[in-house]
Amino acid sequence: MxxxxxxxxxxxxxxxxxxxxxxxxxxxxxxxxxxxxxxxxxxxxxxxxxxxxxxxxxxxxxxxxxxxxxxxxxxxxxxxxxxxxxxxxxxxxxxxxxxxxxxxxxxxxxxxxxxxxxxxxxxxxxxxxxxxxxxAVGPARVRYKAFLDTVRQMVDRRISGAAFLDEFIEFTHAVAGKLDFGIYSMCVDRLFGSANIPMSVKAFLLREVLRFPNLIRRELLTNLLASAASPDELVRYARVEMAGVLGRDQLREVFLFTTLKLSWQARQAILAAAPSGA
Known part of the structure; x- marks a missing residue:
């Protein structure tokens, strides 16, 4: 079929x-x-x-x-x-x-x-x-590919940070509930980890993420905190912003899931380093 x-x-x-x-x-x-x-x-x-x-x-x-x-x-x-x-x-x-x-x-x-x-x-x-x-998914992926072109323009400094942020918000609203969340999550993760995206833009993206529904927000925040690609400056900023926005239970959830993801990463690293057939 x-x-x-x-x-x-x-x-x-x-x-x-x-x-x-x-x-x-x-x-x-x-x-x-x-x-x-x-x-x-x-x-x-x-x-x-x-x-x-x-x-x-x-x-x-x-x-x-x-x-x-x-x-x-x-x-x-x-x-x-x-x-x-x-x-x-x-x-x-x-x-x-x-x-x-x-x-x-x-x-x-x-x-x-x-x-x-x-x-x-x-x-x-x-x-x-x-x-x-x-x-649902087909048109959302077309919109996602269009957004990737905007990302390339941002990396090449062909658009302003403000224009990029406007496009990110519009893109997010357009694909909400339609694009596979795994694809959206990967996209945001790469934006946070990219050395070619200015810190000011990443800070705005983070503030937008903090406005998302709890499940989506938690996934994206824990990815940021657990990723080795995340800049230290952004991680520190994220912790400060989270403390001002999230409640105590929500913060506890984020830090527990971050710890879980770090433990998963450690286990994967151990498995990858183990001799074949061990």
Missing amino acids: EIPYDLAPPVQLAPTADLARHFMECGALNTNISLAPGKRLVITDDLLNGTITDMAAMTMAVIVSRDSQVARAALIPLGIAACRADAAAKERFERLFQLIEEQAFDPGVRGAVDALIVGRFREAQIRELVEELGG
């Missing part, structure tokens, strides 16, 4: 990766799902290009993903499998989808799951899901 936007090539995951368990842990931690502890966030492509093929992992992604587009993307291969199943297997899929409907975090996903159950997983319904996903 053709996806109406270009997919990134599949990513090779560790053969021992237990994604379903990892996604469940992310859900319990109330954070976005990632390809592994310390790795990038899952995007819709990962569910559609063969990166993630385990049915249990897809099921958990539908249930616990905080990114509604990722949850919907995970629903598509599950729906295709149910559509193609024989009568006995289709009954098992129906029970699975009923469980998903009961447990899914995203209300829109619960509605889509209910429609699939009622319609007995008809192919036309799956196509509607695909078109709906593409209708």
Whole structure:
């Protein structure tokens, strides 16, 4: 079934990766799902290009993903499998989808799951899901590519910091809830870490991030605080700004998740340094 936007090539995951368990842990931690502890966030492509093929992992992604587009993307291969199943297997899929409907975090996903159950997983319904996903993600990615051109102009000093910041705000509003959050997050991370973006612009970006909803804000702030690419000056500024904006519990969450991400990074470094076959 053709996806109406270009997919990134599949990513090779560790053969021992237990994604379903990892996604469940992310859900319990109330954070976005990632390809592994310390790795990038899952995007819709990962569910559609063969990166993630385990049915249990897809099921958990539908249930616990905080990114509604990722949850919907995970629903598509599950729906295709149910559509193609024989009568006995289709009954098992129906029970699975009923469980998903009961447990899914995203209300829109619960509605889509209910429609699939009622319609007995008809192919036309799956196509509607695909078109709906593409209708949101496709234009958002076009807008994202346009913003990247603005970033290049900023790096080349062809636009002012003020013009860049206006474009960032407009871009954020345009893609909110449509662009994969993993892509948006990566974009912001790179802006914070780039040596070619002036500190004054980064400070404004940080103040904008502090205005975001808590889950999104926490993800971006903890990425900033945990990243080795983040300038020390920006990290110090972020800590001061957070202290003036966030409540005590919100600050505690940010610092706990920062510690968690640093521990994940340390574990990944140890695994990478271990001799092959050890």
